[in-house]
Amino acid sequence: MAEKRDYYEVLGVGRDATLDEIKKAYRKKAIQYHPDKNPGNKEAEEKFKEAAEAYSVLSDPDKRAKYDRFGHAGVGSQPGPDFSGGFGDLNDILNNLFGGGFGGFSGGFGGFGGFGGSGTRERQRVYRGRDIRVRVKMTLEEIARGAEKEISIEKLVPCTECGGKGTRNAADIKTCPACNGTGQVKRVMNSFLGQTVSYSTCQQCGGEGKIISNPCHKCGGTGLERHRETVKVNIPAGVENGMQLTIRGEGHAAKNNGVPGDLLVLIEEVEHAELKRDGNNLMYTKIISVIDAILGTEVEVPCLDGRYKVKVEPGTQSGTVVRLKGRGLPTVNGGNTGDLYVKYIVWVPKKLSREDREMLERMRGSDSFRPNPSKEDRSFFDRLRNMF
Numbered sequence: 001m002a003e004k005r006d007y008y009e010v011l012g013v014g015r016d017a018t019l020d021e022i023k024k025a026y027r028k029k030a031i032q033y034h035p036d037k038n039p040g041n042k043e044a045e046e047k048f049k050e051a052a053e054a055y056s057v058l059s060d061p062d063k064r065a066k067y068d069r070f071g072h073a074g075v076g077s078q079p080g081p082d083f084s085g086g087f088g089d090l091n092d093i094l095n096n097l098f099g100g101g102f103g104g105f106s107g108g109f110g111g112f113g114g115f116g117g118s119g120t121r122e123r124q125r126v127y128r129g130r131d132i133r134v135r136v137k138m139t140l141e142e143i144a145r146g147a148e149k150e151i152s153i154e155k156l157v158p159c160t161e162c163g164g165k166g167t168r169n170a171a172d173i174k175t176c177p178a179c180n181g182t183g184q185v186k187r188v189m190n191s192f193l194g195q196t197v198s199y200s201t202c203q204q205c206g207g208e209g210k211i212i213s214n215p216c217h218k219c220g221g222t223g224l225e226r227h228r229e230t231v232k233v234n235i236p237a238g239v240e241n242g243m244q245l246t247i248r249g250e251g252h253a254a255k256n257n258g259v260p261g262d263l264l265v266l267i268e269e270v271e272h273a274e275l276k277r278d279g280n281n282l283m284y285t286k287i288i289s290v291i292d293a294i295l296g297t298e299v300e301v302p303c304l305d306g307r308y309k310v311k312v313e314p315g316t317q318s319g320t321v322v323r324l325k326g327r328g329l330p331t332v333n334g335g336n337t338g339d340l341y342v343k344y345i346v347w348v349p350k351k352l353s354r355e356d357r358e359m360l361e362r363m364r365g366s367d368s369f370r371p372n373p374s375k376e377d378r379s380f381f382d383r384l385r386n387m388f
C-alpha cells in the first residue's frame, strides 16, 4: 500500500490555513487536474482524487481536527468522495465550492490563467514558530488504555526582557533604509540579452524590513530565548508505531509574537515480550506438550489487563488458533476493539528416558495413535497448508 501524502502538502497550504485558503487551493488543483481537462491521463486523475480527498477532510472542521491529531488514521481509510459514478462536472465542483460567486466561469477555462496567483500576496509579516518533534515510547499496556506522558522539551519562548519585540524601546525599531521595509532589494543588470531585474533578500535587515538600533541585551534582538519545560501530553488509546500527534501551539514561539509552531509527538511502540501486534489484534504463541495436546489442559495467557486461564481442548492439533474476543487493542478513533489470538504449537520431545521410550513403544501399536483425521481436522490441515 502506497504511503498517503499529507493532506496539507497535497493542497499546498500551511497547517494553519483558513477554510478560504483551503477552498482556493483546492479550486486550483481541481482546475489543473480534472479528468475532463486531462483525458486519459492517469496521473492527473490520481492527483485530482487525492486533492478531492484532502479537501473533503480539511474543509470539514471535525474531520480536520481528527486529522490534525491522528493523521490519516484519524479519518479512516476511505475519507474522500466516491468517484465510482464519474468525476462530476468541473463547473459544478467550482460552483459548489464558492456558491456560484465566481461569475464568469461558465464561459470556459480560457480566462483562468492569471487567477491562481492573483490573490492577496502582499508580504504579511506574521511569523510562525518552528515545530518541535519528539518521540514517545508506548508499551502495549499503555496503548491499550491511553497514557498521559510528561515530555521535557527545550523551546524558544518570547524573551522575558523585551516581551518578544527584540528591544525594550519601541522607538529603536526602524524601517530598514536599504529596502524601505520590503525586505527585498531589486537588482537591475544589463547584459547582451538586455536588462534583467532580479530580487534578493535584503542583506541589511535579513529580509525583516526592520532594523533594531539598540537590540535587547538578553536575546540579541531576536525576541526569543530558550527555555526548558515539561509538557503533559495525553496519548489516546489505540495509537500505532509511527503515528504522529499534533499538539497545536506547543512548538517554538515565533518572533514578533507571531503564531507558535506545533509540538509533533511521534509514537514509538515498545515491543512486548510475549505478544505480537497485528493492527488492533494481538497474537500469542503458546507451546504445549504432546501430552497436554492429547489430554487437554489449561494454560495462562498474558493479556494486557492481566493473565487469563484458557482451556486447551483434548485432541488439540499443533497450529490451532483460539480467539479471545475483545482482548486486543481499541482503535484510535473509538469504534471497535480487536481480539487476542492464541496459537498452540505442540512440542515434540527430542530426548526420552528409557521408561518413556518403552511406554511409547507400547502405545505405538495402539489404534488411537494411528492418524485418522476427521472431516474438520482435514479442513484445518488444508487451511494450514494454504498458509505456506
Ligand SMILES: [Zn+2]
Binding pocket: 176, 177, 178, 179, 180, 181, 182, 183, 184, 202, 203, 204, 205, 206, 207, 208, 209, 210
Ligand atoms: Zn532591508
Ligand SMILES: [Zn+2]
Binding pocket: 159, 160, 161, 162, 163, 164, 165, 166, 167, 216, 217, 218, 219, 220, 221, 222, 223, 224
Ligand atoms: Zn529580548
